[in-house]
Amino acid sequence: GNNWGYGKDNGPSLWHKQYPTAKGNRQSPIDIIPQQLSQDPGLGPVVLNYDQCTSINISNNGHSVVVEFDDSDDRSVIRGGPLDNPYRLKQFHFHWGGKGCHGSEHTVAGNSYASELHLVHWNAVKYKTYGEAAAAPDGLAVLGIFLETGDDHRWLHAITDALYMVKFKGSITDFKGFNPKCLLPSSLHYWTYLGSLTTPPLHESVTWIILKEPITVSERQLGKFRMLLSTGEEEDQRIRMENNFRPPQPLKGRKVRSSV
Numbered sequence: 001g002n003n004w005g006y007g008k009d010n011g012p013s014l015w016h017k018q019y020p021t022a023k024g025n026r027q028s029p030i031d032i033i034p035q036q037l038s039q040d041p042g043l044g045p046v047v048l049n050y051d052q053c054t055s056i057n058i059s060n061n062g063h064s065v066v067v068e069f070d071d072s073d074d075r076s077v078i079r080g081g082p083l084d085n086p087y088r089l090k091q092f093h094f095h096w097g098g099k100g101c102h103g104s105e106h107t108v109a110g111n112s113y114a115s116e117l118h119l120v121h122w123n124a125v126k127y128k129t130y131g132e133a134a135a136a137p138d139g140l141a142v143l144g145i146f147l148e149t150g151d152d153h154r155w156l157h158a159i160t161d162a163l164y165m166v167k168f169k170g171s172i173t174d175f176k177g178f179n180p181k182c183l184l185p186s187s188l189h190y191w192t193y194l195g196s197l198t199t200p201p202l203h204e205s206v207t208w209i210i211l212k213e214p215i216t217v218s219e220r221q222l223g224k225f226r227m228l229l230s231t232g233e234e235e236d237q238r239i240r241m242e243n244n245f246r247p248p249q250p251l252k253g254r255k256v257r258s259s260v
Ligand SMILES: NS(=O)(=O)c1ccc(S(=O)(=O)NCc2cccs2)s1
Pocket: 091, 118, 120, 131, 134, 135, 142, 196, 197, 198, 199, 200, 201, 203
């Protein structure tokens, strides 16, 4: 069923009833404790080949705002780092808080950021479809980027200016010519660990690559995300889309590695 959400009666603490994987051994997000990490010289740099990427649309799925890409060939991939294959960019989306409070999913030494951007990639070398990859232990690679508040982000405007077009759950509109390279911080130093999707179906199929350096966006820009609704145009009740983040999950003995 798809009635899960982030509210009191359908939120993360209840997801396990319908998605038992919620209590699995490689759940995400996690709290990253940098001083407990070993730097792994065997970990090379991650390489992002996004120059030929083709964005298609932007949509509101009731849980986040999603920009989808053409993933019919290897035109935009992430490779290197902990990955044995190139993984194709499929979509990116965000998680954020309520006014003034934090909304990232991963935390760093117990501290959360205002928001977190996820770029979702899948292993098209080993799997025929995204859905098949999303259920396989080495099927997905998600690049996580923290957002902190400060000055305006010059390129995020392209996204925040389109949000009014996808205010309601189920709305979708064209969104062509957007290259997410403009949302990357200057350093690609990262932490990596084996985890899961942070929303139902919570498949334990994600190699997480979390960039250490956050990007800066303004409170005004973040405020536009909070204008989005998790309810459809036809519904009487209007529920704002905010605090759409899952809290950190037990590490259960997993190793988190750090790029040098
Ligand atoms: N926050 S996150 O990056 O861990 C994601 C959560 C859900 C994502 S998805 O919509 O891309 N796939 C979800 C699937 C649907 C059907 C089979 S898998 S990505």
